[in-house]
Amino acid sequence: MSPDAIDHLTQASYLAASALFIFSLRWLSRPDTARRGVLAGVLGMTLAVVGTFLHPEVVHYEWIAIAVVVGTIIGVPLSRVALTAVPQRTALSHAFGGLAAGLVGTAKYSLWLGEGELTTFRMGAIAVEVILGFVTLTGSLMAAGKLQEIIPTRPITYRNQNLINLTLLGVAVVAGGWLIVDPTQWQLFPVLIGMSLLFGVLLIIPIGGADMPTVISLLNSYAGLAAVAMGFVLENKVLIIAGALDGSSGFILSVIMCRAMNRSFTNVLFGAFGQVQAAAMQGEQKAVKSGNAQDAADLLEAANQVVIVPGYGMAVAQAQHRVHELRDQLTKRGISVKFAIHPVAGRMPGHMNVLLAEAEIPYDELFEMDDINPDFAQTDVVLVVGANDVVNPAARHDKSSPIYGMPILDVDKAKSVIAIKRSMRPGFAGIDNELYTADNTMMVFGDAKAVIGDIVKALSGGSGIH
């Protein structure tokens, strides 16, 4: 085949791949067509890769083959992690995406520098690609570390933090700008890389664990934009399209996460959330009403409408399957059971839905915050399992609370609330919860898995009495 014909074939494969990627995301919009979306994605990827191998410049395959084997060896175990670890895995894959973009940009710089082909535009695109790529790399590694709790989840702060961070970014941008003016100043390139790597680290360490859903989404967006920049460097349109899809997806998810916590981007990035605990709860401590599993079972058995509010604590205690048993026990008695999912339940967007789906809870029983909030006033019993800040009524009225203004699940409006908790210790964001001292709340202390197991036992034991 003539080189021209090959080029047409390659471009055709990229065109088809781009269409398939769009179909892939379109099919993902509903659970019943979602798996078809994965298939379209795989097909598109395969086409694009085959099209690239036709490329006349690809002459050696041995290193590629080794890289493919290595990538598969790392990738397969990464796809089998526990679902609680999916946020860390996602952060890691953002890091890999950033790494690939940063390295390709660096390689292209060195090649074009040698060939004297660094135009202003190419240099500009490379600078953007390298900054975004390496910031995403270290930023995502930090986020993964925090999610895995290798790095402290609390915000790490120091004096003049924002000034220092912005200075680092400024130095990187100036180095990039200088390189655009004079690309032969290669000494500046390591500066560009170093500053970006450092900025990525320092950008994430002051952000608290509670903000990780937003941070992951934002890093997702950066990884996508890094791919777009790579597309501009390599003049490759399928890269631009796929990167733009990824970038816009990450952006939308970050906006949803920010809204769900009533925060702005700047506030998440520069606010060191949860660090300043507003003058820790003044006034005398209110008494807490507590009960045991039997009390909880009695309360639940007498109800007609039950809403279960799961939080990340439920997943930590591995209580999902017990929750499923409890749901079965209650529905068997004709009690209506719904699940209320706050957008930031879990540690990444949609995390809680996946955790409950794994426990075989049908997805049509999962309700989003806006859909279920009007129902709480007619609900007899709300069972809170491992959720904390997202059910704290202080968000509605206490202006001094760090979570003031955050949309919450209005569980306190239900007739009674049962909250299962290990102790009175504050949650992930480190804020006291006044729901626990409310008159209609009964606390059941203990490990969520054990407590729910006991409730299920109490219910099944006394099933004849009802």
Place this chain on the structure above:
Amino acid sequence: MHQLDLWSMAFVFMLATFIGFDVIRNVSRLLHTPLMSLTNAISAIAVVGSVIIAGEQKTTFSTVLGTIAVAASITNIVSGFLITDRMLRMFKKREPSK
């Protein structure tokens, strides 16, 4: 590169971003975690650029960087598609009441 190429790429970027916003907005919140892992796998299309750099073997430096980039992208492709499918298989509707 021609000036025209730059502009056509900018147009592609702009249009793809609009399509992205539109398509993603319609994704049910139920599936936002699989959405992130799927878009992650898709944007690992960066493998295309890495393969060229690793395969043209112009300098040792660029070959090494290209090879690492291929490995990183393949990791994302393999783990991204596999875990998305694994999660999606778990989403089931309520069985029709007996």
